[in-house]
Amino acid sequence: MLNLKIMKPGKLLARFLITSLLLIICATSMAQVSCTAQAPSRVAAGQPFRYQVTLNEKPSKIQNTNFGGLDVLNGPSQGSSSSISIINGQVNKSSSYTYTYTLAADKEGSYTVPGITFVVNGSQVKSNSVTITVVEGGADAGGAASQGQSRNRKSNQQSQSQGFDKREVYVKAYCSNSNPYVGEQVIITHKLFVGPSVNGGYQVTHVNAPALSNLWSYTLGDNEGEAPRTTEVIDGKRFTVFEVKRTAVFPQKSGKITVTPFEIGFVARIIYTQQSNDPFDMIFGGRQYAQDYELDLKSNSVELNCKALPEANQPEDFSGLTGNFTISSNMSRTELKTNDAANLTITVSGTGNLQHIEAPMLEFPSDFDVTDPKITDNINTRGNTVTGSRTFEYVIIPREAGEFTVPAAVFSFFDAKSRSYKTITTEAYNMKVAQGEGGGVSTSSSNQKDIKFLSKDIHFIKTNNNAFHPKRAEFYGSPWFILGLILPFLLLIIFIIVWRKTMENKQDVVMMKDRRANKVARKRLKKAGQLLNAGQKEDFYVEISQVLWGYMSDKFHIPLSQLSMDTVEEKLKAKNLNDEAIKEFLATLDQCEFARFAPGDSTQMMNDMYQRASQFMIQIEKR
Secondary structure, X not given: OOOOOOOOHHHHHHHHHHXXXXXXXXXXXXXXXXXXXXXXXXXXXXXXXXXXXXXXXXXXXXXXXXXXXXXXXXXXXXXXXXXXXXXOOEEEEEEEEEEEEEEEOOOOEEEEEOOOEEEEOOEEEEOOOEEEEEEOOOOOOOOOXXXXXXXXXXHHHHHHHOOOOHHHEEEEEEEOOOXXXXXXXXXXXXXXXXXXXXXXXXXXXXXXXXXXXXXXEEXXXXXXXXXXXXXXXXXXXXXXXXXXXXXXXXXXXXXXXXXXXXXXXXXXXXXEEEOOOOHHHHHHOXXXXXXXXXXXXXXXXXXXXXXXXXXXXXXXXXXXXXXXXXXXXXXXXXXXEOOOOEEEEEEEEEEEOHHHOOOOOOOOOOOEEEOOOEEEEEEEOOOOOOEEEEEEEEEEEEOOOEEEEEOOOEEEEEEOOOOEEEEEEOOOEEEEEEXXXXXXXXXXXXXXXXXXXXOOOOOOOOOOOOOOOOOOOOOOOOHHHHHHHHHHXXXXXXHHHHHHHHHHHXXXXXXXXXXXXXXXXXXXXXXXXXXXXXXXXXXXXXXXXXXXXXXXXXXXXXXXXXXXXXXXXXXXXXXXXXXXXXXXXXXXXXXXXXXXXXXXXXXXXXXXXXXXXXXXXXXXXXX
């Protein structure tokens, strides 16, 4: 008997589904993996375009990319789609995975993209190669595009209109006067121009300031604030203009002086917009992507043809400075007593290299004790030029009574506008000095009074017996008597020698400067220490620079007007200063100028600079 087993409908359906699923998996595993790349065959130079790779299997990773020298602006952006269809009981499944890059070429030519390698199911799959012809920017880049790329052509044309023009970003140097006199103030301005094609922002990565050989310089403006910004229309385009540096320079020698280019590292970000006929893009403005361009910008150099100062009619006490100055003075009091103090203040103000103004040479009365002048600078560099004043304050102590005259201070300079030398003076002061309570050492004749006998009565005669003593020798004619006669003359001769030596020393400007060099430097270094503790960065570096220049000028008897970064080595070698000390001096000044604008921990840099300046002066004093 034949036994038939009838399967229930539910089990039959389950078997059918399992079998169908197995067939789908088998068909999928047996299907060949496809990897196809496509891109427009013809584009314009600088025109962004899409390079797209499509796979029918999802890759686990991208193994290798090679775009044949083309620039990658964006990507890869990933997309995927899948579908399942059942026709006559047959199940078909299809999947699509796309990887899209945005590329561009700067130069014309033919570029071949050899393909991208993917890893799919543990095996490597590589796309086909694509050849792209890049033509000149104005040429028709869309005539040979493949079918289906019409929207890309429209998008690329719009992106091209927003392309980056490197010529729209540059640095330019301006000079207020290219034919100055030696010592005349010249303003050099460096400006950064940024054109409208830089629409996504920008960043300055580094700055290399120009070399200022044979020039004494001041940085103008607010170093802590933002660079002044204006707009200018150039060739119909609106540029944003930044004043990145404004410098006042003072030529230290005649002849040709070159200011090297100002260098800036610049990154420009360009935003490209790709808009298609898709209504979503039309409403929301399309898709955007950004590209960064790194540029090394250099300004033009500046040539100065410096004229020597005329020798005709040059005053004997010429200061060596060029500019426009005024001078004033003030005496705290003109009537006082001996051993009291009065303050004489002399101030030179104006426009010019104020830090090179030296203390006026005044011949004070010999009966006056006068301190070395306290120097106070009030230099304004926040405007368009260097202006301000330098003040010298003397403390005067008269030691003798009488009437004295403090002479006028004289200051000579060269006025470049009138092309002539000018001499300005202060007023002289008549001082009346009365005798103080403490008295003084007088060189005039003695005012001795007659001897008075305060008791003329006869004393009581003693009645006791006194022993007789031998008659003493007479003092008159004795060696002590002779020594007493000679001693005043010896003391007078010694006094005259010492007094003349003191006067010679006071008149010896070189020796006096040498003696006070370290003393004055120490005082100013103390002031720099106070600025260091207060965290006043700009004022600290200005003060350190003044300490070093002033110390070297006084110590080695070189006028400040003859010292510069170029001439200092020659001048100091002539003074037999060793090479190591000269290099240390120049390195310290270089670091001082750099540290004023360097980012980072300013406190540590200020401490290091203070120690280097102090050690340098100690080393010189030990010579």
